[in-house]
Amino acid sequence: MKKLILTSALGAAAVAFAGSAAFAATLDDVKAKGFVQCGVSQGLPGFSNPDADGNWSGLDVDLCRGVAAAIFGDGEAVKFTPLSAKERFTALQSGEIDVLSRNTTWTMSRDTQLGLNFAGVNYYDGQGFMVRTSMNINSALELSGASVCTNTGTTTELNVADYFRANNMEYELVAFEKADEVVAAYDAGRCDVYTTDQSGLYAQRLKLTDPGEHKVLPEIISKEPLGPVVRQGDDQWFNLVKWVHIATVNAEELGVTQANVDEMMAGDNPSVKRLLGSEGEFGSAIGLENDWGANVIKAVGNYGEIFDRNVGPDTPLGIARGVNALWSKGGLMYGPPIR
Amino acid sequence: MAVTDVTPNGAGGDDDQAPRVALLNNPEIRGWIFQIVLAILIVYLVYAGWSNMNANLQAAGIASGWAFLGNNAGFAISQSLIEYSQASSSYGRVYVIGLLNTLIIAFFGIIFATIIGFLMGVARLSKNWLVSRLATVYVEALRNIPLLLQIFIWYFGVLRLLPQPRQGFDFGFLGLLNNRGYFAPKPVWGDGAEFTLYAFIIACIAAWALGRWARARQMATGQTFPAFWTGFGMIVFLPLAVFVITGSPLSWDIPVMGGFRPSGGMTVIPEFIAMLVALAMYTAAFIAEIVRAGILAVSRGQTEAANALGLRSGPTLRLVVIPQALRIIIPPLTSQYLNLTKNSSLAVAIAYPELTSVFAGTALNQTGQAVEIISLTMLTYLTISLLTSLFMNWYNSRVALVER
Numbered sequence: 001m002k003k004l005i006l007t008s009a010l011g012a013a014a015v016a017f018a019g020s021a022a023f024a025a026t027l028d029d030v031k032a033k034g035f036v037q038c039g040v041s042q043g044l045p046g047f048s049n050p051d052a053d054g055n056w057s058g059l060d061v062d063l064c065r066g067v068a069a070a071i072f073g074d075g076e077a078v079k080f081t082p083l084s085a086k087e088r089f090t091a092l093q094s095g096e097i098d099v100l101s102r103n104t105t106w107t108m109s110r111d112t113q114l115g116l117n118f119a120g121v122n123y124y125d126g127q128g129f130m131v132r133t134s135m136n137i138n139s140a141l142e143l144s145g146a147s148v149c150t151n152t153g154t155t156t157e158l159n160v161a162d163y164f165r166a167n168n169m170e171y172e173l174v175a176f177e178k179a180d181e182v183v184a185a186y187d188a189g190r191c192d193v194y195t196t197d198q199s200g201l202y203a204q205r206l207k208l209t210d211p212g213e214h215k216v217l218p219e220i221i222s223k224e225p226l227g228p229v230v231r232q233g234d235d236q237w238f239n240l241v242k243w244v245h246i247a248t249v250n251a252e253e254l255g256v257t258q259a260n261v262d263e264m265m266a267g268d269n270p271s272v273k274r275l276l277g278s279e280g281e282f283g284s285a286i287g288l289e290n291d292w293g294a295n296v297i298k299a300v301g302n303y304g305e306i307f308d309r310n311v312g313p314d315t316p317l318g319i320a321r322g323v324n325a326l327w328s329k330g331g332l333m334y335g336p337p338i339r
Numbered sequence: 340m341a342v343t344d345v346t347p348n349g350a351g352g353d354d355d356q357a358p359r360v361a362l363l364n365n366p367e368i369r370g371w372i373f374q375i376v377l378a379i380l381i382v383y384l385v386y387a388g389w390s391n392m393n394a395n396l397q398a399a400g401i402a403s404g405w406a407f408l409g410n411n412a413g414f415a416i417s418q419s420l421i422e423y424s425q426a427s428s429s430y431g432r433v434y435v436i437g438l439l440n441t442l443i444i445a446f447f448g449i450i451f452a453t454i455i456g457f458l459m460g461v462a463r464l465s466k467n468w469l470v471s472r473l474a475t476v477y478v479e480a481l482r483n484i485p486l487l488l489q490i491f492i493w494y495f496g497v498l499r500l501l502p503q504p505r506q507g508f509d510f511g512f513l514g515l516l517n518n519r520g521y522f523a524p525k526p527v528w529g530d531g532a533e534f535t536l537y538a539f540i541i542a543c544i545a546a547w548a549l550g551r552w553a554r555a556r557q558m559a560t561g562q563t564f565p566a567f568w569t570g571f572g573m574i575v576f577l578p579l580a581v582f583v584i585t586g587s588p589l590s591w592d593i594p595v596m597g598g599f600r601p602s603g604g605m606t607v608i609p610e611f612i613a614m615l616v617a618l619a620m621y622t623a624a625f626i627a628e629i630v631r632a633g634i635l636a637v638s639r640g641q642t643e644a645a646n647a648l649g650l651r652s653g654p655t656l657r658l659v660v661i662p663q664a665l666r667i668i669i670p671p672l673t674s675q676y677l678n679l680t681k682n683s684s685l686a687v688a689i690a691y692p693e694l695t696s697v698f699a700g701t702a703l704n705q706t707g708q709a710v711e712i713i714s715l716t717m718l719t720y721l722t723i724s725l726l727t728s729l730f731m732n733w734y735n736s737r738v739a740l741v742e743r
Contacts, residue, residue: 086700090709093399114707115399145599147519152687152696153704157414161425172519172600173415174610176690177700185690188498189518190609192599232400 026098026230026237027071027287035077038064039097042082042178045203046311046319047103047123056080059310060101062300063122063228066244067099070292075299084178086153089114092229099241100229103197105155110229119242121227122303124323124332126220127159128198130205133215135192140219144169149182149191151175156196159222183207197224202317240286247293249335250275251302253326258301261294274338282338293338303333392710407706408434414701416692418608430702437694438719444614444693445680445723451619452679453672456626463631474627482624487685489621494613494689501609504600514604515594521607522594529588538581539574546570610691614683622679626672633668634660665738673731677724684720694719 030036040048040060048058065075081097092100093115103125104110106118131137140163150156152175164171174191176182183204186194194201198220205211228245230238251257254272256264265276273279277291284290300306304326311319325331362368396403408431415425419436420443422428462474481489498518502508507517514523546569553566582589594604637660645655684695699716703709 086704089704089707093401093709109707113402115396115401143599145597145602147600149690152700157701158705161414165426170602171415172417174417174690175414175692175696175701177687177696181688181690184495185498188495189503190498233398 026234027240030071030098034072035079036064036068036071036099037081037097038067038078039081039083039088039091039100039102040064041102042084042180044103044179044200045206046199046315046317047203048080048082048101050080050082057310059123059306060103060226060228062306062310063101063241063245064099066248066296066300067241069295069299070240070244070247070288073289073291073295084153085151086177089116089229092116092231095231098230098237103200103226104229105197106225106227107155115232116229117232117238119228119230119238120245121225121332122245123199123226125197125199125224125226127156127195127222127224128201128220129217130186130194130201130214131192131217133213137217140217140221141167141169143171143193145171146192147172147174147190148193148195149174149176149186150195151179151182152177154196155222155224160195163221179204180207197226199311199317199319202311202319206316236287240288243286243338244292244296245303246335247275247296247338248300248303248306249326249333250338251293251297252304252333253328253335256297256302258297258305261297265294271337271339280339396710401707403708403710405711407708407711410706412702412705414705416697417690418606418611418692430698430706433702434694434698434715437692437696437698440691440697441680441683441693441695442723444611444618444683444686444691447615448618448622448679448683449676451615452622452626452675455619455623456675457630459623459627460630460634463627464634478624478627480624481620482628486617486621486682487688490614490617490685490689493617493620494610497609497613497616504596507596507601509596512591512593515596515601517600518609519600519606520609521612522601522603523605523607524594525592525603525605527590527592529590531585532588534585535578535582535588539578542574542577545577546573549573608691610686610689613689614686614691618679618682621682622675625675625678629668629671629675630664633664633666636667637663662738666735666740669731669735669738673728673735676727676731680723680727681720 038061040056040058043049044058046058048056048060050056061078061080064078064080068077069075071077081091083091083097083100083102088100088102088104089110091097099119100116101122103123104118105125106121110116111118129140129143131143137143143164144167148160148171150160150173157173157175160171160173174185176185179196179200182194182196185191187208194204194214196204198216201216205214205216208214228241230241232238250271254264254269254275256272256275261276264272265278267273270279274282276294276297277283277289278294281290283292286292289295301309307321307324308314311317313320321329321331323332325333327334363372393403409429411426412428412430412433413425416423416433416436418440420439421432421436423432423436459474459477462470463478465471465474501516501518504517504519507515509515512524514521516522549570550566553564557563592603594601594606641659641663642655645659650658683693686693687696687700690696694716699712703712706712
């Protein structure tokens with residue numbers, strides 16, 4: 001009998017203490033498993049979207065590929081986890097993914113109350129409205145009484161509430177869990193208005209039966225700085241993700257492109273040399289090789305290239321650089337110096 | 340520890356029985372020890388899990404607690420049975436609205452599923468070839484297609500079938516129908532309307548008393564009394580008379596077409612319609628099979644015996660077959676009701692604002708209080724299910740065979 005009691009007590013203790021370890025260094029885990037687990041959307045053209053063969057592409061996807069390239073020198077060492085708006089933070093908090101790169105708006109409550117950190121902004125967005133051209137509406141202020149379709153679990157829901165309240169307008173909110181159902185319901189005429197981040201509107205418009213019959217209204221009703229998110233309390237990983245994005249912005253400013261990386265590495269500009277690792281010891285500070293920057297640019301290109309390839313004017317989305325241009329060209333993209 | 344304390348107590352207190360066996364070999368004491376060890380183990384596991392979770396939440400810097408329930412929610416909800424304003428209503432109120440929306444879909448779903456299910460179950464046993472085959476097709480098709488797909492089919496089917504608001508159907512006094520929903524006239528009660536309500540309640544009580552009296556008299560004397568029709572007449576005409584006497588204190592708020600959609604009246608949103616149809620039709624397919632099984636389980640001899648006693652087919656079904664069939668039907672029927680209630684959480688897919696959608700969805704996302712919100716939601720579903728189950732068990736014990 002004593003044996004039995006002892007065994008049960010030991011068993012209980014073993015169960016209780018297992019799994020109480022806090023989140024260890026993410027970088028070590030990632031290096032050990034050999035790939036980065038990246039949380040993305042369930043399909044948003046231009047940002048994170050799988051093609052017919054299951055290959056992901058987009059602005060947010062390229063950020064993950066950049067992180068993988070910085071660590072492994074290989075932009076393909078990434079696995080993607082498609083997440084709904086609702087699931088995304090829990091997936092990151094629980095350690096299911098290493099980095100969340102899923103058109104996620106940086107807000108104070110998300111940054112301070114969820115145990116998460118936003119590692120910069122890789123796309124400055126704002127919430128907009130899309131309506132049918134046939135409705136002859138030219139401004140969001142004419143939308144009083146409209147039915148509005150959107151996603152649950154997004155800042156969108158709150159912004160639209162604020163906007164209609166501030167302008168003393170009535171509306172009916174129809175909130176779906178998945179973006180595909182929002183598009184289908186809007187397409188079927190359930191709603192007069194589809195609202196989400198403006199980039200999202202351009203992207204989702206491509207999925208409608210007749211994209212030409214819908215237009216995006218000029219009003220931007222909110223600030224939506226979208227960026228990658230990591231768990232709080234792992235500063236090394238936080239720094240790594242942050243500087244991968246900064247490296248792409250600085251590369252554009254310095255004229256480093258995917259094509260001319262090797263050439264620039266051998267050049268004379270000290271800023272470029274520090275970025276690409278041919279001078280200084282910047283890699284070791286974030287647990288990487290010194291040529292991490294060169295690997296990032298080789299894998300995904302500079303920020304301008306990433307933007308143009310995924311959402312720029314020559315893509316089906318056709319979004320202009322606007323506020324996402326470099327600071328030197330009147331935009332908001334400004335990379336702190338590597339030195 | 341606690342375990343060793345118990346052993347001498349358990350042994351010492353008992354009266355001395357003849358053969359002295361080693362304490363641990365006494366089956367009763369041994370049984371108790373196992374029970375206590377198990378209980379302590381379970382309590383400890385729960386405690387360890389709980390403190391572990393709290394430690395992890397703290398370590399990860401995630402805020403916890405229930406204070407968020409009082410915070411302003413600030414988002415809109417498309418259907419609420421109680422007052423809700425996005426300007427001032429709290430997350431606590433969002434919870435109540437979600438709960439009410441779940442309950443109302445479950446309530447109507449259960450009623451419709453039961454009616455359709457009974458009809459289909461009886462129809463499957465019909466001697467009419469076409470009727471029974473149609474019922475078979477219904478059952479086999481609906482219970483073998485995943486519910487989520489059916490919900491989508493009904494939802495997008497409903498949306499595509501109904502016209503845009505401007506081209507919508509206008510039934511005049513009966514309201515408007517378009518793809519924004521069904522806009523029904525809303526009754527606005529005036530002064531003195533409460534007397535009609537009182538009259539209705541009194542009539543209901545009187546009808547119930549009449550039924551009891553008629554039954555007692557039939558038991559005692561064998562004389563029958565048309566209690567059903569008399570009671571029905573009382574329930575209809577007494578309130579109606581009071582209503583007319585008090586000067587018809589009722590007006591209607593009839594919806595009119597506005598800029599984008601009709602305003603005024605009561606709105607039944609398309610999500611509710613689609614969800615109700617999908618849930619009722621799906622669950623009815625299972626109920627039909629349960630009903631069929633219940634009726635088939637009553638032996639043919641029962642009907643023959645009733646016929647031999649001179650009962651006509653109506654009373655035979657009502658007094659002999661159905662009471663016996665109900666005993667078999669009720670327990671599995673309870674499971675179906677519980678399934679229907681829990682399946683209503685699938686409504687999150689089509690934007691019907693029930694508990695899982697607005698509370699475990701939107702509110703969870705806005706506040707990030709996953710542990711609190713998910714536990715509260717689980718506890719709520721558990722409570723609803725247990726209450727339903729409790730009621731059905733009570734009903735079952737009433738209709739169950741009383742062995743003499």
